[in-house]
Amino acid sequence: MPPRYAIAASPAAIPVFTGRNTATRRALRQDGDVNETGLIGVGEHLSRILGSIEAGDSIRLPLDECLGLALGEAVVNSIPLPPFANSSMDGYAVKAADVQQLPAELVVSADIPAGAGAVEPLPRGTAARIMTGAPVPAGADAVIPVEWTDAGIHVVVINRRLSARTHVRDRGDDLPVGSVLGETGDVVDAGRIGLLASAGVAECRVYRRPRVAIFATGDELVEPGTPLGPGAIYNSNTHLMRALASADASVEAVETLPDDPVTALTALVEVAGNVDLLITMGGISAGAYEPIKQAFATSGDIDFYSVGMQPGKPQGFGFVGATPLLALPGNPLSSLVSFEIFVRPALRRLGGFSELHRQSVRLQLLNTQRRSLDRVRFLPAVADLFAGTVTTADRHGSHRSSTAAGTNCILELPAGPADARAGELVNARLLK
Structure with missing residues (x-):
């Protein structure tokens, strides 16, 4: 369904949208879901997102093109695995009863390589030299490893029963x-591809990778490689978000928008019908130049919240026509944390995966960290799974790009008055 919108003639006017899933999204709002501080819970915001979107189309693809995608239907094997009785060792196929008296000396009646077609039954009192994976002949019920014999070619002496x-x-x-x-x-990973191939499966029905468009906002942003002018900073957000989203989505468009709501909204409208998810960064806080928030101020199609998390307090979610939009804060660390907590599960839902979330583990904290009284703190950290420990950076701040480099998990500290002390067990979401 194409989005319905109208752009007024006056550049000061804001276009108005009617999103297909607005009623569904609003039905998820519950009385009392905002606490006394005006914050909604992290889980509440995530539930609103996941409750408003669903998996996209499924398609049939050759097996080797399914890597990393989610199965669109159950796959049942039509042949037994293995399809015939075969040897797990290089050695000699025998009747176990013939090798109970040691040493046992048997005539070698046949050679059976892997891939052998018609195999003659094993004559009683003989052995057949056999290779790993080769079919075990009728009449044989065991395989003697070659190491338990004298490796004879015509006659073999067996030294173990x-x-x-x-x-x-x-x-x-x-x-x-x-x-x-x-x-x-289920994810089609390398192991599952091997399993499916062994069962003769040549193609699978899988969910299509969701298509995303990424937008950063800010007049101050310039691309890396461009000289910095007064007041300018390099645009890291679109590069960060492309790298994050590429694991679970096809990035169709990346754009930097000025601090102008009409321009921002026009750009979102133009691409919305061609993607499955819109991601914006910046322009949703409480400042005078918040183009994303201002663009949807009167339409009601995007809801903006203060979420009880640090970093990442300002968040937005809604629809541009039929396409969901996730509006994230613009500070780099806030964008990264928001992606992991909200965007990645949404991409996994759109991609049809049954497992939406990263693995969480309990680890021993090595350095004391302050808790927030009213917000969950999410801290990039380094986990040592062998030692069962986790360490966070010395300095934190939503603007600090350096904090995230080299980390492999996000530490989650629930709100509370007491610090998380060194030695305490804490939850960590693994990123790798």
């Missing part, structure tokens, strides 16, 4: 016919 089915991988031993190889929403 064994029981039936030893070193034999039976038909269907891994997965019988009808086993589920993947559920709807």
Whole structure:
């Protein structure tokens, strides 16, 4: 459904939108979801987002093009794995009863390489030289590793006894016919591709990668490589967000917008119909130049909140026509944290994944950190999973790009009056 909007003739006027999912989004608002400080909870904001969006289209793709995508339907194998009884060792296929008296001397009646087609049954009282993965002949019920023999070619001397089915991988031993190889929403990772290929699956139905457009706002932003003028800073946000989003989405457009609400809104409208998610950074706080917030001030299609988190307090969510928009604060660290807490789960939902969130672990904090009285603090940190510890940077601030470089987790400190002391167990969201 195309967005409905009108841009007034006067450049001072603000276009008005009617989003398809506005009613759904507003239905998620609950009385009492704002605390006494005027902040909504992190979980409440995330629930509003995830409750308003759904997975996109699914398509059939060749297996090797499915890497990293989510299955669009369950996959069930139609053949047993392995498809025939085969040897797990290089050695000799035997009847276990023939090698109970040691040393056992058996005539070698056949050679069976991997890939052998029709295999003759094993004559009683003989052995067949066999390679790993080769079919075990009828009449044999065990495989003697070559290391347990004299490696004879015509006659073999066996020095150790064994029981039936030893070193034999039976038909269907891994997965019988009808086993589920993947559920709807499961990620197609390298291991699953190997499993699907072993079951003869050549293509899969998967959810399409969501398409995103990324916008930073600010008259002060210039691109890296350009000389800095008075009052200018380099635009790091679009580069940061592209790097973050690329793991779960196809980045279709990246643009830097001036501090003008009409220009910003026009740019969002032009691209909205071609993507599945709009991401903006900056322009939503309490200053005089907040183009994103001002652009939607009268339409009601984007809701702006103060969320109980630090950094990342100002947040926005709504729809431009039928396309969801996530409005993030503009400071680099705020943008990074907001992406991990809100945008990434939204991209995973749009991409059809059943698992939306990063893994969280409990680790021992090595350096004391201050808590906020009314907000959850999210701190980039370095986790040592072998030692079970986590360390945060010495200095924090939503503007500090240096804080995030080299980190591998985000520490989560719930609001409270007491500091998180060194030695305390804390929650950390792993980023890698």
